[in-house]
Amino acid sequence: MKNDYTKSQQEMATLFKALGHPARVAIMEHLLKIDACIVGDIVDELPLAQPTVSQHLKELKNAGLIKGSIEGNTICYCVNEKGIEKLSNYFSGFHSKLNKQENKCC
Amino acid sequence: MKNDYTKSQQEMATLFKALGHPARVAIMEHLLKIDACIVGDIVDELPLAQPTVSQHLKELKNAGLIKGSIEGNTICYCVNEKGIEKLSNYFSGFHSKLNKQENKCC
DNA sequence: TTTCTATATTGCAATATTACGATATTGATT
DNA sequence: AATCAATATCGTAATATTGCAATATAGAAA
Structure with missing residues (x-):
């Protein structure tokens, strides 16, 4: 029982969470699929009520995985590349370290 | 309010969770760092009590991110490459789609 | 300015997660 | 056999997440 988590560990955990x-x-995939950053028809794509979807969008935004911009009456969400980049980098690093490792057990 | 989640979406969410x-x-990173699949000294690396660590290990195992093998009195955990591969593939796909997309807003 | 439409926020119930002390289990050591 | 060491499981308290109905907000349309 010793070390506290590093900042990076906490950041990554937040993204994963x-x-x-x-x-x-599903929201992330939908935002990626429809090339335009279409809005609240995300609600129509999910088996959830509008307030629940709104809540999920908020969490994704807080985590830095999507961005939203107001467009008149409407809000336009899209993927935040920065977040995806962090995740994608993390795993490629992870993966390349894995290859160098010879599993001694398991 | 329409579609249910796909199997893939559910699987990925489980991994991320x-x-x-x-x-x-921190456990994943530690297992990767110490090339050998060292055991319960993971407990010494974390600011958590042994039962709590055990619980986290179980979750990682259930998700397919680590493997454990009994070694006499001891248990040897190591990273499960399959899980990492799934994650790493997911993001590289995601990332390459992102590049093709011209953000119309945001 | 009233009404409509798109979205966010609030309040709250149901459920899940996290952490840990106490205890069980099992192989190793004496 | 008795004890020790490493790990898992159980029970439970504290907290966080999820989902939604009701309501608020703000721009657009009438």
């Missing part, structure tokens, strides 16, 4: 719900994975 | 806690990120 934000994706740790199928609704939020 | 498993990493959505700094202790579990």
